[in-house]
Amino acid sequence: MPKQPTKKVLQELHLTMVRIRCFEDTAGRLMEEAKIPGALHLYVGEEAIASGVMQNLSNEDQITSTHRGHGHLVAKGGDFSKMYAELYGRSTGYCRGKGGSMHVSNMELGMLGANGIVGGGPPIAMGAAFANKFLKTKKVAVAFFGDGASNEGSFHEAVNMAALYKLPCIFVCENNGYGEYTPQAKHQTIVDVADRAGGYGIPGVVVDGMDVIAVYEAAREAIDRARKGAGPTLLECKTYRFYDHVGVRGMGMTYRTDEELEKWKKRDPIQSFEAELIKLGVMTQKQIDKVYSKVNDLVEGGVQFAEDSPFPEPSELLEDVYCVKGA
Amino acid sequence: MPKQPTKKVLQELHLTMVRIRCFEDTAGRLMEEAKIPGALHLYVGEEAIASGVMQNLSNEDQITSTHRGHGHLVAKGGDFSKMYAELYGRSTGYCRGKGGSMHVSNMELGMLGANGIVGGGPPIAMGAAFANKFLKTKKVAVAFFGDGASNEGSFHEAVNMAALYKLPCIFVCENNGYGEYTPQAKHQTIVDVADRAGGYGIPGVVVDGMDVIAVYEAAREAIDRARKGAGPTLLECKTYRFYDHVGVRGMGMTYRTDEELEKWKKRDPIQSFEAELIKLGVMTQKQIDKVYSKVNDLVEGGVQFAEDSPFPEPSELLEDVYCVKGA
Amino acid sequence: MSEAQKENVEGRVLTYVDAITEGVREVLLEQSNSFVAGEDVGLAGGPFGQYSGLFAEFGEDRIIDTPISEKGIVGLGVGSSAAGCRPIIDVMFVDFMGECMDEIVNQMAKMRYMFGGGVTLPVTVLSMTGAGMSMAAQHSQSLEVWLAHLPGVKVVMPSTPYDAKGSIITAARDDNPVFVLLNKVSLGLKGEVPEGTYEVEIGTAEVVRQGTSFTIVAVSRMVHEALQAAEILSELGVDVEVIDVRSIQPFDTDTVVNSIKKTHHGLVVHEAVEFGGIGGEIVAQIQDQAFDYLDAPVGRIGAPFSPVPFSPVLEKIYVPDADLIVAKVKETLGLS
């Protein structure tokens, strides 16, 4: 049996989840109020995955994210001000306003980008892991992707190559049971995406994605394995998104039942973890409340920063297309 | 235990293999003599696969082939004259000289083309199988592909979709241990490509690709299953190519050992089958010799036909780009 | 839409998105071997609602939700059309064509030719193009020139509800692979659309505004910007003719060249990146065939040389509009 995470780790896991939840709740509201342009894919309900995995990574380690990428960047240490500014399309954003929600990124934090292309991340993470091995660093690269993305050819090619070269690469499938509005059973015959691991001769692990400790432990094992040079793991986390595919209420489509949603909401990764924390005596309700109020202050500050920030200048349009030597 | 194939079937299997071998031996010689332009990928050594599979198909059933496609078309009933004419780039060829070795095809025989793109076939076969089901025919579609091709994203997507829709589609992996000059162990970690079937919830079957009866039986099972509506099978046939990747002696690269080649040649699918036929009293050596002489007459006739045939007229260059209504 | 056709319309108005749905529906009614396949085209009715109601009407056998597998989806179109179906394939955004370009360039476009005419692929591909919705670099592109450069496929880009419906029907009746590239910013655009089936010939441009002193050749949504520009310019005494190219492969050179011969001035406008876009092809054809008629170089307007930016302020500058067209025409004519 693995040793119980320390109190510090438990508190950090909690903080990360709360940070994601609060960031996303406000982002969703702002989108539905049309203050944030474009489309947001919110991570609410899935916080345990990014939090549990990222707890094992340093800023040096890389991740590739998805269209549903805010949670990953928050968990990687993303600054709310720069994130909201990016969602607002302001020049102070992480991408100077050029990327927006679907491309928010920060190389200093090892976040190689949210990605608007389903399946876009795995080949890039595999490539980063290749560099890590080539350059003899001890870094690992983690590719997050959805159940839907596991049907893209890019996933297949990336996992095969990572396995072949024994790269320090972890493939984390966030299986929320749907690709957009299509349930898993209508896009693949298997129940566990992890079953695909066998086709590449790597371990496939299924874990409860609503249980942050379970994710943390499983990710630690996979990451340790990768760092030791033993190659990739396909780690599948079963989860659910509490909001719609896009935004909070989305387009009002009826592809999921209320019962199903309610059933999963009862397993809210944050609420259940908080109950556990209190039971274990790691945190009191008061301390928990304080976490929220601190985080909500950061949210408010971040939104304010974004709204106060300037839009990019027209001259910025043609910047950053190429790297100009000496510039 | 499945019932023993009839004498007629055994003789047909033999004939098909001999047809392929003789066609290819001559084609290879003609290429190396620079009589046939371009590059040929010869099927010698792998005859048992096309022969065993195709014995279960009618002209109505479709196949997609590979760059190594002559054997598939021969086994599907391809006419030597039209095939050689195509390899020679003559207007009497199956593709009016426009396709050549890598694109030789014939829709009347259900042969949806050799394909110069590794992994090009599986999505097309899946699509044909989709039509078969949609149109409620009883046809099946078979995708042939190599071990190397199993690493293409197109393979992954096609198998997943075929499994999802339970299509009458059979995926036949001709695992000859190499993708061009790269041994299997250097392109994937698994030994059996059939292991990938689990990732799609379909049966994966490994069979000795040098044993035509084994291929015939396994293919029959998979094809029966598909025709009954029970969905696809991934059927892997272990084989070896006796010639180089391109042509007979190829580019003289030293990526395989002579010992390896000799070991496999001892398992020549035709020679060992002939010994078996004689032992079983199905054919005499004399009858076998007669098969060769008949087939060689066809080869000679085919080559003669090709060499006597005209090249396409310049005006044909711009024909067949589009289907012109009423034309 | 010609004047004659307009008369038959009797004022039935639909949005562009509803016209798409209606076009697809007519095809499904007409051709029992046709079906729609793509990501979330079924129960969800397509990400833009462009297939809404079809799942209920035609059922899951004919409106087929696919996995997120663009290579598989296009392969499904190629294989099933070779084997007797007339599929309508949805590639959600043209940006995603990168995922299935092999199936398009090496299989769909070339199979008939490689087979010496031995196979026919009556497949229609629908996909959304265009910027203007803050969807950033991977969901806003206009990559039509890739396809127009590809012998073996046809490419149409309807700008109106009328053309959207008619083009889909015509494409589906065509025995060749046809791409119908739809503009996502135009989905709410309203226009007259007749009931029942009708065709919009592939390969013919339409003069959507008559004029005598300047020709604007516009692609897809830019037609509307050009028409707006023409109104502004008419106040300045410039009588602009606007041509909706409608089809970029095959391309209706004659209609364009004849107009230029009349007006002696031309400007080509599209949303795609200017460099390497279809505009260069059109300009090259014009100068080749109307050289002696030109009083000034034929201008081009396309997107600047960058990916599509997310920030609305940058995207607004990025996408060509009526103002830019007016400015360019004035510059060409030396008006201040």
Add this chain to the structure above:
Amino acid sequence: MSEAQKENVEGRVLTYVDAITEGVREVLLEQSNSFVAGEDVGLAGGPFGQYSGLFAEFGEDRIIDTPISEKGIVGLGVGSSAAGCRPIIDVMFVDFMGECMDEIVNQMAKMRYMFGGGVTLPVTVLSMTGAGMSMAAQHSQSLEVWLAHLPGVKVVMPSTPYDAKGSIITAARDDNPVFVLLNKVSLGLKGEVPEGTYEVEIGTAEVVRQGTSFTIVAVSRMVHEALQAAEILSELGVDVEVIDVRSIQPFDTDTVVNSIKKTHHGLVVHEAVEFGGIGGEIVAQIQDQAFDYLDAPVGRIGAPFSPVPFSPVLEKIYVPDADLIVAKVKETLGLS
């Protein structure tokens, strides 16, 4: 190659394919974080022998055989270059780009922009283009315009051994994604190649033959056909200037326009399908910037509108050559 450079060469002659090898080798020697990855680049030395000897010299850590997985291969290039390497990625034939177009168009080309400049991708992609070897429709294409239309990548097409080696070195030193598209029919072509490292600036064309009365702008192997045509034409009294564009993205408009201003006549020649090819872009730029200098329309020669046919007799007609260029120039000048 400029005159100055030529003087330093001292007659060292290499084939185009050996120049490629040498260019790659120099890069590997110079940059310890560079490696080559692609299908059969290792032990086999590349399907054209273009990497031969490198596996023996640099070992399997730096010359990496990959599975047949173009999406993975290009993804490897994108991810590893973002993470500190300077990869040289081999996409065996440019025809296979269809398999990895997403990784090129949506990731490699846009990542820096989408990240607001936050990432640098010093990746070089080598690939073979061109027809003429009876390799049929899927192994003979010239798809360079797809890439030239794509903000975020650079595209060079060396026509000589000198340029092949120098372009590879320059590309590998560039901090941007650069495609070096090599011509497979030119592999045996001989030319002077200096030892050691040197650069061929990306984005500058080269006047490879001076002339006064006609400008031929040629891409890749067509440079040699143009030079041959120029010899024939000189006997007819036409003094042809030949420009090797070398780089199509960025494109050296000035060199081309300046030449046209001198000769008043232009013809653009490339091997890619004419419709939608880079020729249209070049013609559009010329007529825009040298309109008043033109005595005749700028001509274009590209492949006809069909896939590349297999049959040698058809392929011979298909690929543009010196005879066709001569005929076109004569036609433009009204010579019989």
